Amino acid sequence: MEMRVLVFNGEPYCDGERQDKLVQRTLAAIRTSGINLEASELSVDRSVALFLVSGELEAIRRLWSIVEATGLENAWEAFGSRLDWQTFEMSREG
Numbered sequence: 352m353e354m355r356v357l358v359f360n361g362e363p364y365c366d367g368e369r370q371d372k373l374v375q376r377t378l379a380a381i382r383t384s385g386i387n388l389e390a391s392e393l394s395v396d397r398s399v400a401l402f403l404v405s406g407e408l409e410a411i412r413r414l415w416s417i418v419e420a421t422g423l424e425n426a427w428e429a430f431g432s433r434l435d436w437q438t439f440e441m442s443r444e445g
Contacts, residue, residue: 354405354439361432363396376423384414
């Protein structure tokens with residue numbers, strides 16, 4: 352089981368309605384891919400949208416294909432956000 356973090360960083364206090372539509376499109380892509388949404392968060396100033404997902408590697412690849420094929424990444428970029436897609440790892444402290 353893989354865990355990935357999909358983060359869109361941009362300018363604070365952007366167009367909330369437009370951003371909400373992008374968040375909904377992202378959630379729909381996650382559902383379509385068959386991976387699990389572990390957590391999602393929109394920062395208070397709306398500058399960061401974070402999606403923590405988990406699933407088999409094949410499903411994670413499917414999500415990435417959906418993001419590319421639907422133009423979702425380009426839509427976020429047109430909104431002023433950049434994509435950061437990385438493996439999520441729990442750290443042990445102490």
